[in-house]
Amino acid sequence: MRVLAALSLLGLMALLALGVSGVFPRPPVPPTEDVAAEWGAENVVAAIVLGVRLWDTLFEILIYAMTMVGVKLGLRLLRWEHAVPPVRETPLLRRSADLLLGPIVVFALYIAVSGHLGPGGGFPAGAILGTALLLLALAKGVERLSAEIHEPSLEWVEYGAIVAILAVAGGLLVMGHRGSGYLIAVNVLIALEVGIGAWVVLHRFASSRGEV
Amino acid sequence: MGVILLSALTLALAVFALTQRRLLWGVIGVGAHSLALAGVYLFLAAPDVALTQAAVGFGLVTFIYLLALRRTGKLIVVAEEMPPLLYQDGQRVAGLEWEILSQFGRHVHQDVQVLWVPRKEIPRLLRAGEANVGAGGYLPRSEEAVLLTRPLLSTRMVTVRCTPGPLGAVEGDRGEDYLPPDGLTYEDHGELASALGAGEVGGAVADLLHVRQWVLSGEIQPVQTTEEQETSFRFAVAPGEEDISRALDAFLAQLEETGELARLVRRHVG
Secondary structure (H helix, E strand, C coil), X not given: CHHHHHHHHHHHHHHHHHHXXXXXXXXXXXXXXXXXXXXXXXXXXXXXXXXXXXXXHHHHHHHHHHHHHHHHHHHHHHCCCCCCCCCCCCHHHHHHHHHHHHHHHHHHHHHHHCCCCCCCCHHHHHHHHHHHHHHHHHHHCHHHHHHHCCHHHHHHHHHHHHHHHHHHHHHHHHHCCCCHHHHHHHXXXXXXXXXXXXXXXXXXXXXXXXXX | CHHHHHHHHHHHHHHHHXXXXXXXXXXXXXXXXXXXXXXXXXXXXXXXXXXXXXXXXXXXXXXHHHHHHHHHCEEEEEECCECXXXXXXXXXXXXXXXXXXHHHHHHCCCEEEEEECCCCXXXXXXXXCCCCEEEEEECCCCCCCCEECCCCEEEEEEEEECCCCCEEEXXXXXXXXXXXXXXXXXXXXXXXXXXXXXXXXXXXXXXXXXXXXXXXXXXXXXXXXXXXXXXXXXXXXXXXXXXXHHHHHHHHHHHHHHCHHHHHHHHHCC
């Protein structure tokens, strides 16, 4: 077993050395400025991730959604879930949640809609949205928050967001239109999908592994 | 320069996280490592990646680890207080069972927390999943559906009589099995002993270790003792926690083999 591991490690290192030494021909890379200008974006990364390499991104989004569904189903199969006792409200946490929730959500929205201009985009915006929900859950208790935000319908919103991303991307691909409006729309949809997915995963973990 | 410094910090935090014996500190180390890594990305002109790394690595992942720790990181022990096996000594817990459990906790990288409960609550709490281990001079009873570890210390049930009158026992304890229909039950051994001292009951059914304790402290003067069945103190483990039960069993077997258990028993029980 050790010999096998050492051999495969050596093989990988040899491949890496070959790649670095320039034995393999490299495909020509178009100048990034041109790509960004073509998509009406200042952030080259956004233009590449959501434009040129949309195919990769779509699968990343699908993997994310599948992880969420997997956590949901897997934890249900394990039968670890039990009702979480209501959490005592602590004034400190409640107040800081009240104070911080607005800025966090606004920042997440800002990051989502300005993703094509500066650093940001749908994924970080969604993760920040997830932390905002987490903060609320810490202040209010998981089950109460889940009921207040109508979690089952939110899940459908998430699946809807995935379908919308696919539809928008496919439609634009057919029409051949490229522009910043498309990038903003897809970033917001991705933020929605990632944020809701993060909440669903956190909720499942919380109700299976102990209270928050 | 900044990149090199932050990379060194990342490496140092990773080593810190790996070398912690307490899991909580390990999780905090991983979180701090994520934050330092976000800094590295920022210096490498990748603010997008830095944002995601900070939000996911520092916020969400740390939280999920903490959630997992809440259940796996703590070994909850429910017990009735019973010197010299397990008792509160000022701010800390002490006793033979405590030494075994705290060593076991270090062995499996878990903090041990002892909750004092009446004897009859122990099996219910274990079955409800509220606790992992039942201790405090736990004598197994057949109808309690809990897992049991190997015997820790053998003892014997005895009936002691001081004055004529009904017999008493602790509710839920093994002694209740030997109680005649007119017997009285008490919540814990302390109440039973004081009832016995006050003459409320004429005798008691309990294990030898408790009776010895009462006689030595002068709480009771037995007139007659009848020996009942032999039994032994064990740890009860929550049903469904086979892993803990197996690990605790192996740990006890190892203590027995090295003679450490005999030494502990000599020191605490005599």
